Amino acid sequence: MKKLIIWVVMQFLYRGMKVLYKDDSRIKEELDGWKQDKVLTLQVMHGPSITIKYTYQKGLQKVKNVEPDICITFKSIQTALLVFTGMMSVKSAYLEHRFSLKGDVFESMRFVRCVDLVETYLFPRFMTKRILNHQEKKYKSTIITYIKTLFA
Template identity: 75%
Template sequence: MKKMLIWIIMQFLYRGMKVLYHEDKRMKEEFDGWNKDKVIQLRVNHGPSITIAYAYLKGLSKVHRHPDIVITFKSIDTALMVFTGQMSVKQAYLEHRFSLKGDVFESMRFVRCVDLTETYLFPRFMTKRIFNHYEKKYKPSLWIYLKAILTL
C-alpha cells in the first residue's frame, strides 16, 4: 500500500513540476539554469521510481534513460514522510535518509523545484512546518491541481 501511495505522489509531483515550469517563472529559471539537458531519477530502495528528463527551454518529460542525477531514499517510510510533507528534503538529507549520485550543486536546483512544487500542492499549515520560509504563489493551488490532473 505504501509503495502505491509513493508512486501516485511521484506522478503528481512530476505533473505539478511540469505545470509549474510553464506557470511559475521561478521554476523555469531553476531548470533553465542548467543550460543543457538533464535526466533526474527519484527512487526508493525496494520501491517505486520515476525518471524525469529536462530539455533546455522545452520542459519536463518522463523517460527511461540513464540518469545524470539519482536521489535514492533508503526506506519506504522515509520517502513517504518526505512526499507527504511530514519531513522536508533538507531534514532527510541532514539525517542521511537518502543518497545522491551526481553533482550536488545541480541536484540542489531540482530540490528547490521540489520545494516550490510542494508549496503549491501542500496546504499552508504543512509548508510552514517543513520550510523555514514561505514562497509566494503566483497562481492558485486549485489551478495547479486541475492542470496537473488534466496534463498527460
C-alpha cells in the same frame, strides 16, 4: 499501500512541476539554469521510481531506461513516505542521511528548490510551514494548479 502512495505522489510531483514550469518563472529559471540537458531519477530502494528528462527544447518529460545525471535514492520506504507526504522536509532527510545522491550536488539543489516550490502550491499551508524554511509566494491559484496538474 505505502508504495502506491509514494508512486502517486511522485506522479503528482512530476505533473505539478511540469505545469508550474509554464506558470511560475522561478521553476523555469531553476531548470533552465542547468548547464546542459539533464536526466534525474527519483527512486526508493525496493520501491517506486520516476525518471525525468529536462531539455531546453521540450521541457520536462518522463523517460525510461536512460542513465541519469542525478539520482536521488531514498534508503527506505518509510523515509520516502515521510518526505512525500510532507511529514519530513527534504533538508531533514538529507541531514539525517536518509537518502543518497549520485551526481552534482549543486545541480541537484536546483531540483530540490523546484520541489519546494511545487510543495508550496500543492500542500496546505500548515504542512509547508513545518517542512519549508520560508513560505514562497504563489503566482497562480492552488485550485487552478491542482486542476492543471490532474490533466497534465
